[in-house]
Amino acid sequence: MGLLDKRKPQIREKRLNTLNAYFGDVSQLLNSMEEKEVSQRIRTFSQTSFDEIIYVLQVLNGIEDAGIVIHGPLGCSAVQLYMLSKYNRRKWIVTNLNEKDSILGSGEKLELAIRKLYKSCKPNVIFIVTTPVVAINNDDVLSPIIELENELNIKIVPIFSDGFKSKSSIFGGDVAFHAICKYLLTDKRKEKQSNLLNLISISESKKELDGIKNLLNEIGVKTNIVPRFSTLADIEIASQAAFSISIDKDNGDYFVKSLEEKFNIPFLSNLCPIGIKGTKDWLINIGRAFGLEKNAEVVADKYSDDLREYVNSNKLNGLRVYINLPTSKAFSILKLIKEFGGNLAGITVDHVDSVNEEELIYIQNLNENIKLHVADDQPFEEENILNKLNPDLYIGLSRECALAAKLGVPSIAVDNLDILGFSGVKNLIKAVDKAIINKKFVERLKNENKLFYKKNWYNKSINWYIKQEVK
CATH class of the missing domain: 3.40.50.1980 (Nitrogenase molybdenum iron protein domain)
Known part of the structure; x- marks a missing residue:
């Protein structure tokens, strides 16, 4: 069964044997990985940690022409206030569910929130982020979405974030990318662009991304940066790329694999372009994939030589x-x-x-x-x-x-x-x-x-x- 066949992605603990609790030897962990028998660990005492909704919102807030409906109680939207300080976005609303809604259903409030958001912000796409309250009550989210998509002539995408099935908060990124790839990237007939690279970014700064983009331009590779600082049009172009690479391969793992499965777009797996050797290897690996390895080596050597004084005096x-x-x-x-x-x-x-x-x-x-x-x-x-x-x-x-x-x-x-x-x-x-x-x-x-x-x-x-x- 493929990654996108189900309504929600498989949790990371099953798909990748993800651990979020461990202290010990690396060799012991590697042995269990080789034997495909990674035993999960739990904490009998734990301080507060992140949950998957934070990662979901981090992905979605990067899409500049998107609107976000947080479908749940007011408290579930508190993290969006933190996102405001980082992304300065105003296109969001919360359905503000109460006890009565959790018993009698929340369809009317969801429909009202979508209409209000569309009227006030006119986004090009709306994401509905469900919360644990909605998941526990098994509320019908799809019916209002189908009805309003036709009426408002806008794409409305459900993000089914339960908040409790996976112990690993990074799973929220998988949940968001699953919905993006399943509901937004639907046209398989678009012609590929031979020099286009999908650059998957979630948390990098504008300055960092501009620097990476300039490096890739120097070697002759065109970049499509998604979802950070992107638009709906940028996301739709992702299906036309020749290759994909994620700056943070953990965060982007699900997206690049989904793109490969659905559109036959190969992905490159590298660590972040950090350090002299790390950046050189990252750049040359991309150049090699596009048949531009010599160009990449020339560019990498040029910038590496400028850093010798830092190597000698650090x-x-x-x-x-x-x-x-x-x-x-x-x-x-x-x-x-x-x-x-x-x-x-x-x-x-x-x-x-x-x-x-x-x-x-x-x-x-x-x-x-x-x-x-x-x-x-x-x-x-x-x-x-x-x-x-x-x-x-x-x-x-x-x-x-x-x-x-x-x-x-x-x-x-x-x-x-x-x-x-x-x-x-x-x-x-x-x-x-x-x-x-x-x-x-x-x-x-x-x-x-x-x-x-x-x-x-x-x-x-x-x-x-x-x-x-x-x-």
Whole structure:
């Protein structure tokens, strides 16, 4: 059965053996992957973590001419306020379901919300994001959609996000891409464009994407960036591309595989274009696919030569670095650290699965006795790790960096730092130098802050609450 045959995608735990709880040896995890017997882990205690609706909204908010209806109680739309700060979009509405609606049905409220959104914003496509309340009640979503599509002459796409079937929040990206590919990309007769590349992006900045686009233009490849900063027209063109590649291969895995299944568009699998070697390999791999390998090598060498001064003067050499980032980005940063002479103290990723097998082998071959920590926002475990390891530098997102800084570890938050491509190397190395030179601030924070948890927690093993699931 194909990826798009069902109403909803298969959960990642079944499709890719995804884990979102693990602490231990990489070799043990690789052995279980090779034997196709990856045992799921659960946490008997867990702090609040992301859910799939956040990932759904992250994908949809990138489509600039889309309207979004969040079909659920008011609280389910709270995350959209966070998205407003990042995307500055106004084309959304919430159905604001209450107890009465959950008993008697919510079709009328959904229909009213769609009409209001269409009248006020005139979007080119409307996405209906269902929430756990709608899933539990098994409300009829399709009937109002079919009726209003004909009346308003607009595409209305249901996104069936349950919020509880998968423990891995990145599954929300699969849910969104499943609907986009199933309901928006329907015309298989369009002629292919031989030099067109689908560049799948979800969270990258405009500046980063412009830089990557310019690099690809230099080697002779035309890019169609979706869904970030895209329109409905850009998404529909995706079926005409010669190849697809995702900047973050974890986030884009479902989309590129769906495009291959439905339109026979091959996809290229690479880590993020981060670091000198990482960006060169990424660029040359694309060039090779389009028959432009020589062009790609010339462009890559030109920009690589400009970075020699950063290689020679960087302060990463010999440092023990701890990384906590989304999976593909974490493994890409790791390779940059090794490229610049740094050492890996430890690593936390939000999930791990068969897509990451090559990177796990890379960590195993480092022979540095690194324990892999898989956790989606579990700071109590990470503080225990950092207390035990005491790294020289921490690279993560803002919320995690605040914790590391309070423990006295110089920290670099990369969520607002452009780190892709050759220019990203300069930005990251400058941030490293700045963090290492200016240690006084984190040292003061450490002196003025007490430990966040009880002392007996720091004496326990990190995986104290991680247990193998028994079926």
